[in-house]
Amino acid sequence: MIINRTHIRRGWLLAAVLALFSAAFVVLPANAETVPFADCPAxxxxxxxxxxxxxxxxxxxEGAKAERDAGTILSVxxxxxxxxxxxxxxxxGGGLQTVKPGNPDEYVTNGVRWTVASYKLVPTRALCFTGYERCSDSQxxxxxxxxxxxxMTAFDDPPTGPTPHHSYGPEVPSASVFNRTGKHLCFYPNATYDGSWTDENTKTTYGAYVVLRGQSVTVPNPFAGTFRSHELVNGTSECQ
Known part of the structure; x- marks a missing residue:
C-alpha cells in the first residue's frame, strides 16, 4: 500500500489552522458595549x-452653577x-434632585422628562436646599x-446713613428673606410703611414683621407674600 505523504502533510496543516482559528474564537473577547457616562472626565x-x-x-x-438657561439636560x-x-x-426653584459625587442621574423615566432648569455644585448636600448665598453683603x-x-429681588441698602425705605408692588416675592445689612429690617403690608396683620388662630395683631440684622428666614403665614414696603432701623422699637 502506497501512502501519499503529501496528503498527510496537507491534512495536518489544515487541522492546525482550524485549531488556531478555534483558539482565537475562544480567547478573543466579544466587542464590549460602550459603558454609559464613561466619557465623562475626572x-x-x-x-x-x-x-x-x-x-x-x-x-x-467643581463649583459651577447655572441659575437659568441650563439647556436640554436628560442625564448627568x-x-x-x-x-x-x-x-x-x-x-x-421647584423640584430638587441631588447627585452624589461619583454618581450618574437620569431625567427621563418611562418616556416622561423631568425638566432641568438650573443647577449648582456645592460642598455639602444641605446647601442644595437653600439659595441664600446669592444675596450679597449690605443687601x-x-x-x-x-x-x-x-x-430673588435684591435691595441695596447701606448699613449706615439715613434710614433707607423701599416700597413695591405684589410682584416682589417674599416667601423667604435674608437681611445682610447692619440694621434691623421692618416689613409692612402697605406701600406707605404701615398697616397690620392679624393671626386668625391667635387673634394677635402685628404692626410689622421684623428680620434682625444678619438673619435669614422663611416667612410664615400670615406674612408670606404680603410685604409691600420695608425700612431699616437701628432698633426694633423704631418699626412703625
Missing part, C-alpha cells in the same frame, strides 16, 4: 442632552468631589420660595 460634572449619557456632552468644573454624571444640585425651575433680599430659593 473632576467634571457632565451634562448630556440624551438619556443614559448619550448625545452632546457639556462639562463643567457627577465626577467631581462636590454634590450636584439639579432644579426643575430657574434660580434654584436685603426676598425670594419667591422657601429657604432662599426661586426668583
Amino acid at each position: 473632576g467634571q460634572f457632565c451634562l448630556y442632552d440624551g438619556s443614559g449619557g448619550t448625545g452632546t456632552r457639556v462639562d463643567v468644573a 454624571q457627577n465626577n467631581t468631589r462636590m454634590w450636584a444640585c439639579v432644579y426643575s425651575r430657574t434660580e434654584y 436685603v433680599c426676598t425670594f419667591a420660595e422657601r429657604n432662599g430659593r426661586g426668583a
Whole structure:
C-alpha cells in the first residue's frame, strides 16, 4: 500500500489552522458595549442632552452653577468631589434632585422628562436646599420660595446713613428673606410703611414683621407674600 505523504502533510496543516482559528474564537473577547457616562472626565460634572449619557456632552468644573438657561439636560454624571444640585425651575426653584459625587442621574423615566432648569455644585448636600448665598453683603433680599430659593429681588441698602425705605408692588416675592445689612429690617403690608396683620388662630395683631440684622428666614403665614414696603432701623422699637 502506497501512502501519499503529501496528503498527510496537507491534512495536518489544515487541522492546525482550524485549531488556531478555534483558539482565537475562544480567547478573543466579544466587542464590549460602550459603558454609559464613561466619557465623562475626572473632576467634571457632565451634562448630556440624551438619556443614559448619550448625545452632546457639556462639562463643567467643581463649583459651577447655572441659575437659568441650563439647556436640554436628560442625564448627568457627577465626577467631581462636590454634590450636584439639579432644579426643575430657574434660580434654584421647584423640584430638587441631588447627585452624589461619583454618581450618574437620569431625567427621563418611562418616556416622561423631568425638566432641568438650573443647577449648582456645592460642598455639602444641605446647601442644595437653600439659595441664600446669592444675596450679597449690605443687601436685603426676598425670594419667591422657601429657604432662599426661586426668583430673588435684591435691595441695596447701606448699613449706615439715613434710614433707607423701599416700597413695591405684589410682584416682589417674599416667601423667604435674608437681611445682610447692619440694621434691623421692618416689613409692612402697605406701600406707605404701615398697616397690620392679624393671626386668625391667635387673634394677635402685628404692626410689622421684623428680620434682625444678619438673619435669614422663611416667612410664615400670615406674612408670606404680603410685604409691600420695608425700612431699616437701628432698633426694633423704631418699626412703625
